[in-house]
Amino acid sequence: MTSVFAPMQMLRGFLSEQRRKHPIPPMDGALSPNSRLDSLEVLDLDVSSPDDVATDGHGGLLISSGSRLLVANGDGRPRVLTTFDSPVSAFARLPDGNLLVGLDGNGLAHLDAQGHTLHTASRLDDRPLTGITALASDRDGGVYFTVGSIRHQAADWVRDLMECNREGLVGHWVPGHDPQCLRRNLAFPNGVLMEGDGRHLVVTESWTHGVTRYAIQGGAQGGMETLIDNLPGYPSRISAARGGGYWLAIFAMRTQLVELVLRDQAFKQDMMRSLAPELWIRPALASTGSHLEPLQMGGVRKLGIRKAWAPPRSYGLVLRVDNSGAIVESMHSRVGGHCHGVMAAREIDGRLLIVSKGNHRLLAAPLAQPTWNPA
Numbered sequence: 001m002t003s004v005f006a007p008m009q010m011l012r013g014f015l016s017e018q019r020r021k022h023p024i025p026p027m028d029g030a031l032s033p034n035s036r037l038d039s040l041e042v043l044d045l046d047v048s049s050p051d052d053v054a055t056d057g058h059g060g061l062l063i064s065s066g067s068r069l070l071v072a073n074g075d076g077r078p079r080v081l082t083t084f085d086s087p088v089s090a091f092a093r094l095p096d097g098n099l100l101v102g103l104d105g106n107g108l109a110h111l112d113a114q115g116h117t118l119h120t121a122s123r124l125d126d127r128p129l130t131g132i133t134a135l136a137s138d139r140d141g142g143v144y145f146t147v148g149s150i151r152h153q154a155a156d157w158v159r160d161l162m163e164c165n166r167e168g169l170v171g172h173w174v175p176g177h178d179p180q181c182l183r184r185n186l187a188f189p190n191g192v193l194m195e196g197d198g199r200h201l202v203v204t205e206s207w208t209h210g211v212t213r214y215a216i217q218g219g220a221q222g223g224m225e226t227l228i229d230n231l232p233g234y235p236s237r238i239s240a241a242r243g244g245g246y247w248l249a250i251f252a253m254r255t256q257l258v259e260l261v262l263r264d265q266a267f268k269q270d271m272m273r274s275l276a277p278e279l280w281i282r283p284a285l286a287s288t289g290s291h292l293e294p295l296q297m298g299g300v301r302k303l304g305i306r307k308a309w310a311p312p313r314s315y316g317l318v319l320r321v322d323n324s325g326a327i328v329e330s331m332h333s334r335v336g337g338h339c340h341g342v343m344a345a346r347e348i349d350g351r352l353l354i355v356s357k358g359n360h361r362l363l364a365a366p367l368a369q370p371t372w373n374p375a
Contacts, residue, residue, distance in 0.1 A: 025230055031330050034332050035333070043361075047065050048065055064088040087105075088103060089131075090135045096141065107132075108120065121173055123179075131147045139198055142174040146168065148190060158282050162280070169181050169183055191235060193238050202214075210227075245323055247320060258282060316331075318331045
C-alpha cells in the first residue's frame with residue numbers, strides 16, 4: 001500500500017534536485033540585508049521613472065526619464081534637454097560632451113551637447129535595432145551597447161524572462177558607420193562597461209544572474225572569463241568604482257516561487273495566456289500594493305505590518321564588487337522599503353548616485369574610502 005506521505009516525499013525530492021541545479025545564494029556575509037538605501041539622501045528632483053544618470057560635465061546631471069533627457073542643475077525642477085518619439089532605454093556622455101542615446105524600438109542616436117541629432121542607426125545586420133539596455137563610450141568617439149533581446153523591447157523584459165530567451169547581444173557603433181555585432185546569444189545583457197585599460201568589456205546578463213569580462217583587444221581578444229556566476233537577483237547596469245572594482249545595480253530579486261514558475265512550462269504558458277502581465281508571478285520594479293498581486297504566505301501583513309524578510313516582489317539592491325568578482329559591500333531596500341527597482345549606481349562628483357526607477361527617486365550616498373583591498 002502506498003504511503004500517504006509518498007507525494008510529499010516526491011515533491012521534496014523534486015524541489016531539492018531543482019535547488020541543487022538552480023541555487024539562489026543565501027543573503028549573508030557581505031550580502032546581509034540592511035536598510036542602507038532607505039537611509040540615503042533623496043535628491044529633490046521631480047523625475048518620473050528615472051532610468052539612468054550621468055554628469056553633464058558642468059556640475060549638473062543628465063537624467064533619462066521616459067522619452068526625455070533632462071538636465072538638473074541643483075535648482076529643483078530639471079529642464080528638458082530633448083524629447084524623443086520613443087523611450088530612452090540607455091544613454092552615455094562622450095568625452096567630447098556629445099551624447100549617445102539608445103531608443104527603445106528606434107535604434108541609436110548621436111546628439112550634440114545641446115540635444116540636436118547628428119547621426120542615427122536603426123538597423124543591425126538587416127534587422128531593426130531595438131531592445132537597447134546599456135551604453136558605454138569607448139576612447140574614440142564610439143559606443144559599446146547591449147541589446148537585451150532581439151525579440152522584445154527593453155521595457156518588455158518580463159516577457160523575455162518568462163520565455164527564458166537567450167536572444168541578446170553586445171555591439172559597437174561609431175557614429176556615421178553601421179553598428180557591428182560582437183557577441184550573440186546572451187541572456188538579456190543589461191549593463192556594459194569598458195575597463196580602464198581599454199582592453200576588456202564587462203557585461204551583465206540578467207537571466208543568468210552573472211557578470212562576464214570579455215577581451216576586446218590584445219592577444220587574448222575574443223576570450224572571456226566569468227566574473228560572477230550566481231547572483232541573488234537580476235543585474236542591471238555596472239559602473240567603475242573609485243579605488244578599483246565595480247558598482248552593480250540589481251533591479252529585482254530571485255525567489256524560489258518565480259524560479260519554480262520559470263521551470264513549469266505548462267503553468268507558465270497558461271498564466272501568460274490568461275492574465276495581464278502585472279498579475280503574473282514575476283519580479284517587478286515596484287509593488288503596487290494591489291490585492292490582485294500574487295501573494296505568498298510570508299508576505300501576508302500581520303498587525304498591519306509586512307515583514308522586511310517577506311518574499312520580495314520588488315526590492316532595492318546595490319553591490320560593490322572587487323576586481324576578482326567578490327561582493328564586498330551591499331546596500332538594500334527590503335520589502336516595505338522605498339528605493340526599489342535600482343537601474344544604475346554611478347560615482348559622480350564625489351557621490352554615489354543611485355537610480356530607483358521603481359520608486360521614482362535618485363539617491364545620493366557619500367563615498368567613503370574602502371577598508372578592503374579592491375584587488
